[in-house]
Amino acid sequence: MRNSSTGRNSSTGRNESTGSDRTSAATSVDKALALVLLINEVQQIRVSEAAEALGVARSTAHRLLxxxxxxxxxxxxxxxxxxPGPALEQLNSTPVRRLDLRRELHDHLLNCSRRVSETVHLMVLEGNGVRFVDGVEGPHPLRVGLRTGVxxxxxxxxxxxxxxxxxxxxALKALYPRGLPRTNGNALTSFAVLSRQLATARRRGYATNIEESERGITAVGCPIIDARRHTVGAMAIAVPSVRCPRSRIAELVEELLRASNAASKEM
Known part of the structure; x- marks a missing residue:
């Protein structure tokens, strides 16, 4: 009798505990997902703000964060x-989202390409890499080829x-925990130099690539920003270096800024 009674009590206790654990786990998951959505929306948050938004104690908010x-x-x-960290940034660049960007922004690539008579690409960030998701090729016999999918x-x-x-x-440091990866050609090898270049790009509103990805190619790139001030992609003009003296970069940047601003308004 004692063994039978103990068995029922133990079994009941385990079931009650399991049910409680499941409820607690589901609540934690729900809070964590709500927090991810919140951070994706507001882009920055403190522990006290997270606690207030979720209706939890500061210690709970700190644990979730x-x-x-x-x-x-x-x-x-x-x-x-x-x-937002790298994992969240990558989720914002899903295949469905990339298809939306292609549909929404292709005409802007086409118009920009026609104005400069050069190849124009649309890109999104994937980890510390960039994926070319769309492009329009320039009309010259000597031109930069499309890299869509690369x-x-x-x-x-x-x-x-x-x-x-x-x-x-x-977030930038998290992408390069062991420094910049080795590449061929004239690509940067110093994280400190990259950080300085990015600071310049933020100030100017555009970035440059002078034969860093491939010899013989010069490019300028601008971000595309949606209505929530999220950077959702980038547009770049790529030109054979023999047709792009430094004096031409300002002309390309002017046209690219016009195109990327128009694309951002579309978003």
Whole structure:
């Protein structure tokens, strides 16, 4: 009798505990997902703000943010402000979203290409790489070919630099935990130099690639920003270097800024 009674009590206790654990886990998951959506919307948040928004204690908000940080969904800057991390940035660049960008922005690529008579690409960030998702080829016999579908290191392309420049310092560091990857040609090898170039790109509103991704190719890139001030992609003009003296870069940048601003308004 004692053994039978003990068995029922133990079994009941385990079931009750399991049910409680499941409820607690579901609540934690729900709070974590709500927090991810919130950070994606507001782009920066403190522990106290997260706690208030979620209706939880500061300790709970801090634990959730710590877990998200461990998975690279958020990064924390020097002022203890949490911002979107690499994992969240990558989720914002899903295949469906890339198809939307192609449909919405192709005409802007086409118009820009016609004005400059050169190849124009649309790119999105994938980790520390940049994927070419659409493009319009220039009309000259000597031209830069389309790279649609190709992934290149972001730090050696004009569009990639424009995308990296939109990241916070901590999010940028998270993409390069062991420094810049080795590449061929004239690509940057110093993270410090890259950081300085990105600061310049943020100030100017565009980035350059002078034969860094491939010898014989010069490019300029600008970010595309949606209505929520999220950088969702980049547009770049790529030109054979023999047809692009330094004096022509200003002309290309002017046309690209016009096109990328128009594309951003479309978003």
């Amino acid at each position: 710590t877990q998200l940080r461990a998975r690279d969904f958020v990064v924390q800057d020097g002022q203890r402000v949490y911002r 992934i290149l290191p972001a730090h050696c392309t004009a569009g990639g630099k424009a995308l990296l420049a939109a990241l916070s310092p901590d």
